Amino acid sequence: MLSTPLTHGLAELEAEAIYVLRECAGQFDRTALLFSGGKDSIVLAHLAQLAFRPARFPFPLLHIDTGHNFPETIAFRDAFVAKHGLNLEVRYVQDSIDHGRVREEEGENRSRNALQTVTLLDTIKELRLDAAIGGARRDEEKARAKERFLSHRDTYGQWDPKNQRPEVWTIYNGRKQPGEHFRVFPLSNWTELDIWRYIRARELEVPNLYFSHERDVVRRSGVLLAHTEFITLANGEKPEQMSVRFRTVGDATCTGAIESTATTLDEIIEEVALSRVTERSTRADDRRSESAMEDRKKQGYF
Amino acid sequence: MADERLVRISTAGSVDDGKSTLIGRLLFDSHAILDDQYAAIERSSSLTGESGVNLALLTDGLRAEREQKITIDVAYRYFATPKRRFIIADTPGHAQYTRNMVTGASRADVAVLLVDVRQGMTAQSKRHAFIASLLRVPHVVVAVNKMDLVGFDESRFQTVVAEFLAFAERLQLNDLTFIPISALEGDNIVNRSQKTPWHSGPSVLEFLENVHVSGRVNQVDFRLPIQCVIRPDHSFRGFAGQVASGKIRVGEEVMVLPSGIRTKIREIAAPEGAATIATTEQSVVVRLTDEVDLSRGDMLVRPRNPAETTTAFEAMICWMADAPLSVNAPCVLMHTTREVTAQIRQVLYRLNVETASREDDALIGLNDIARVVVTTAKPIFADPYERNRATGSFVLVDPHSNQVLAAGMITRTSTTLLDAPTLGGRVVWLTGLSGAGKSTLSDAVASALRAAHIPVLQLDGDTLRAGLNADLGFSPEGRTENIRRAAEIAQIASSQGLIVLCSFISPEQAQRDNARRIIGADFLEVHVKCDVDTCAARDPKGLYAQAKSGDVTNFTGITASYEEPANADLIIDTSSLTQSEAAQALLDAVRKR
Ligand SMILES: Nc1nc2c(ncn2[C@@H]2O[C@H](COP(=O)(O)OP(=O)(O)O)[C@@H](O)[C@H]2O)c(=O)[nH]1
Numbered sequence: 001m002l003s004t005p006l007t008h009g010l011a012e013l014e015a016e017a018i019y020v021l022r023e024c025a026g027q028f029d030r031t032a033l034l035f036s037g038g039k040d041s042i043v044l045a046h047l048a049q050l051a052f053r054p055a056r057f058p059f060p061l062l063h064i065d066t067g068h069n070f071p072e073t074i075a076f077r078d079a080f081v082a083k084h085g086l087n088l089e090v091r092y093v094q095d096s097i098d099h100g101r102v103r104e105e106e107g108e109n110r111s112r113n114a115l116q117t118v119t120l121l122d123t124i125k126e127l128r129l130d131a132a133i134g135g136a137r138r139d140e141e142k143a144r145a146k147e148r149f150l151s152h153r154d155t156y157g158q159w160d161p162k163n164q165r166p167e168v169w170t171i172y173n174g175r176k177q178p179g180e181h182f183r184v185f186p187l188s189n190w191t192e193l194d195i196w197r198y199i200r201a202r203e204l205e206v207p208n209l210y211f212s213h214e215r216d217v218v219r220r221s222g223v224l225l226a227h228t229e230f231i232t233l234a235n236g237e238k239p240e241q242m243s244v245r246f247r248t249v250g251d252a253t254c255t256g257a258i259e260s261t262a263t264t265l266d267e268i269i270e271e272v273a274l275s276r277v278t279e280r281s282t283r284a285d286d287r288r289s290e291s292a293m294e295d296r297k298k299q300g301y302f
Numbered sequence: 303m304a305d306e307r308l309v310r311i312s313t314a315g316s317v318d319d320g321k322s323t324l325i326g327r328l329l330f331d332s333h334a335i336l337d338d339q340y341a342a343i344e345r346s347s348s349l350t351g352e353s354g355v356n357l358a359l360l361t362d363g364l365r366a367e368r369e370q371k372i373t374i375d376v377a378y379r380y381f382a383t384p385k386r387r388f389i390i391a392d393t394p395g396h397a398q399y400t401r402n403m404v405t406g407a408s409r410a411d412v413a414v415l416l417v418d419v420r421q422g423m424t425a426q427s428k429r430h431a432f433i434a435s436l437l438r439v440p441h442v443v444v445a446v447n448k449m450d451l452v453g454f455d456e457s458r459f460q461t462v463v464a465e466f467l468a469f470a471e472r473l474q475l476n477d478l479t480f481i482p483i484s485a486l487e488g489d490n491i492v493n494r495s496q497k498t499p500w501h502s503g504p505s506v507l508e509f510l511e512n513v514h515v516s517g518r519v520n521q522v523d524f525r526l527p528i529q530c531v532i533r534p535d536h537s538f539r540g541f542a543g544q545v546a547s548g549k550i551r552v553g554e555e556v557m558v559l560p561s562g563i564r565t566k567i568r569e570i571a572a573p574e575g576a577a578t579i580a581t582t583e584q585s586v587v588v589r590l591t592d593e594v595d596l597s598r599g600d601m602l603v604r605p606r607n608p609a610e611t612t613t614a615f616e617a618m619i620c621w622m623a624d625a626p627l628s629v630n631a632p633c634v635l636m637h638t639t640r641e642v643t644a645q646i647r648q649v650l651y652r653l654n655v656e657t658a659s660r661e662d663d664a665l666i667g668l669n670d671i672a673r674v675v676v677t678t679a680k681p682i683f684a685d686p687y688e689r690n691r692a693t694g695s696f697v698l699v700d701p702h703s704n705q706v707l708a709a710g711m712i713t714r715t716s717t718t719l720l721d722a723p724t725l726g727g728r729v730v731w732l733t734g735l736s737g738a739g740k741s742t743l744s745d746a747v748a749s750a751l752r753a754a755h756i757p758v759l760q761l762d763g764d765t766l767r768a769g770l771n772a773d774l775g776f777s778p779e780g781r782t783e784n785i786r787r788a789a790e791i792a793q794i795a796s797s798q799g800l801i802v803l804c805s806f807i808s809p810e811q812a813q814r815d816n817a818r819r820i821i822g823a824d825f826l827e828v829h830v831k832c833d834v835d836t837c838a839a840r841d842p843k844g845l846y847a848q849a850k851s852g853d854v855t856n857f858t859g860i861t862a863s864y865e866e867p868a869n870a871d872l873i874i875d876t877s878s879l880t881q882s883e884a885a886q887a888l889l890d891a892v893r894k895r
Contacts, residue, residue, distance in 0.1 A: 023639075166404070
């Protein structure tokens with residue numbers, strides 16, 4: 001079933017991630033695996049399958065849908081779930097808006113990205129989750145560089161970066177009070193390149209948004225946004241057709257594309273290895289301020 | 303590329319030694335800093351009015367840190383060269399953040415310690431070296447920084463090297479490498495610098511690319527702590543876990559801890575699929591040939607090479623909580639995949655990490671390092687940390703707040719405390735002047751033994767004379783009879799399995815010989831030695847003063863003589879040992895018998 005042997009480095013990362021996933025099964029009662037249909041969550045779901053084989057992995061997938069996803073991602077997500085016989089829960093930011101839990105942002109740069117936090121925290125309460133496994137990596141962003149594998153959240157779902165639990169050796173302390181929960185990040189030590197090389201070695205399928213394709217895009221403050229129904233053109237903005245691919249496939253209103261001709265995994269890997277900008281440079285949401293990510297995370301963002 | 307390994311590095315330096323600059327430099331020169339990150343720090347550098355680009359900004363992650371310009375938590379950085387992949391645990395240098403350095407060093411293959419050539423070894427540098435040694439980081443690089451500011455003068459470098467080596471003598475650092483660098487200007491970071499022709503060693507990156515990195519794991523002793531049981535249906539029962547150390551093959555015999563049941567490995571599933579061998583740090587699922595009941599927290603080992611099953615052990619701990627250590631407070635001990643209730647029963651001593659010396663102060667607070675005795679309500683399966691990082695390490699957690707209290711490294715799995723019950727009863731006879739420290743020693747040893755659930759009886763002159771021997775005086779006959787009765791009681795108690803600690807001045811050899819005759823083989827004559835002037839100065843009961851003034855007569859050392867034991871089994875000199883050293887010496891002697 002599994003083709004290419006992994007390099008030492010990847011094999012170590014894989015073993016580490018599986019260890020962390022099994023700790024979830026060992027230490028938590030109600031866990032969900034956050035699944036967006038993006039490359040990191042695909043790798044994560046695959047690792048979860050390996051960790052508990054031949055049993056099914058003992059947690060459902062959970063997707064917080066901003067309603068602004070690329071249709072390709074959603075189609076991929078549903079096909080993935082069907083193919084692997086998984087259990088998927090979806091919760092919608094639209095519902096949070098309809099129930100008055102959050103207010104939609106205004107303006108042409110509006111995004112539902114930050115609003116997801118409320119929907120996520122509400123869902124954690126609703127499903128009485130004590131752990132939510134996510135695919136975040138420490139190399140993505142500098143606030144994430146300080147994350148733990150098991151990251152404690154208080155009863156308000158908040159992260160306190162100055163009072164994190166020390167994580168010594170591989171002893172992960174998942175003990176908690178009622179109402180508190182953990183975010184668990186098995187891919188903490190992976191880099192973008194590791195993800196792609198792993199996808200290639202394990203022959204995992206990913207949405208075709210990651211491969212180069214022709215698309216109408218809008219250039220907005222240095223970011224190439226896909227021209228979708230979710231964005232409103234500002235004065236003077238004109239969509240142009242370009243050969244692009246996406247390095248992340250989050251909310252379409254803030255996920256930028258890059259110009260690329262990479263149509264195979266090998267080409268993507270070569271491109272990522274040579275890339276001179278980080279993958280989050282394509283994220284409009286992180287450009288809002290120097291500490292945009294840290295501020296979102298404190299409130300309970302992924 | 304097929305062999306590219308992950309190398310885990312921890313870094314430490316005092317504030318302003320240039321650690322962030324060094325890391326920034328490594329990332330920059332290995333092209334791990336990308337254009338947008340560079341642009342961001344360029345922006346920040348100009349905002350704060352700095353000249354040039356401050357590479358240190360790259361690694362200072364959180365807002366509070368950016369504001370205070372200090373690193374306050376462990377942050378992880380990634381970079382790769384064609385040969386290897388590196389994970390840097392960037393830990394701050396402040397005294398109050400020792401716990402962060404312990405965290406970073408706990409998984410490191412290499413510790414890189416920054417020293418400013420102009421400052422030499424500071425208290426902080428000593429702390430860092432000490433922690434690297436305590437956590438047994440396999441390789442230590444001392445990067446002597448800011449060489450540009452001393453004109454790349456070799457003698458200045460050698461001075462720091464000599465200072466470091468003098469301190470390191472007291473430590474256990476296996477592989478120590480010194481490199482003169484300028485983090486700011488990039489000398490000896492990636493390439494060897496032209497400016498240090500006298501340096502024949504590698505650059506920092508050369509060292510990191512070539513260092514041998516399997517040292518952190520034990521490849522010999524097979525230990526598989528079970529994480530969870532995998533049971534898709536009745537026909538399949540697999541045990542999942544990451545091999546903590548050693549290896550095992552299909553068909554080999556294994557033993558289950560704690561049950562001791564033996565069976566064989568029937569099947570091994572690795573992530574790739576079925577395997578014939580499971581090796582260190584692999585995450586696997588094993589099936590056994592017999593239907594054995596195993597659950598999370600149990601361990602598979604080889605029958606002839608098991609981990610020690612223990613409920614009482616000694617450990618070095620780093621205290622990580624704000625509240626000080628409280629002896630006997632129940633806490634949760636997390637060890638491999640096992641969680642048990644535990645107590646710290648005794649603080650043996652605190653280690654002053656700046657002098658690497660022992661201190662008797664029993665109050666242990668945040669960032670202190672101490673040697674302690676821990677007991678657990680249920681057994682754990684452990685090895686000394688020195689031999690096996692994975693099964694020698696543990697974490698103590700507060701059962702109410704769930705905060706981590708301490709990180710611990712097991713120094714002795716089967717201590718005095720553990721062996722003693724199997725030894726049966728015995729009598730420890732402490733003889734010596736009043737004020738020599740017999741009762742203090744007796745109390746310390748008794749509480750250590752009781753902590754390990756070993757029954758103890760303490761006897762001393764004051765207690766016996768208050769009741770049982772109230773009819774006796776201090777004449778030579780009265781004293782001899784006092785000792786005879788004590789010896790008879792001790793004999794009865796030790797024959798029933800108790801460790802009897804007798805504290806009697808017993809000034810005459812004949813009295814002690816009589817006691818030895820009554821008690822028999824299990825008699826340990828211990829001379830608690832201290833010169834009479836020191837005892838008189840201590841004078842805990844005010845008796846020396848009374849003897850000198852004549853209010854007390856026949857007082858040993860003043861108005862009556864003391865015959866030093868001619869053939870004591872053990873001499874403990876309390877004028878030169880600390881209380882805990884004295885207690886440890888006696889515990890060791892009790893165990894050996
Ligand atoms: N001249 C000189 N200055 C240095 C060197 N390394 C670091 N510095 C400076 O020392 C100061 C503190 O450096 P930084 O990396 O922030 O120290 P940290 O607190 O250890 O992270 C900064 O002003 C650096 O530019 C060096 O090799 N030579």
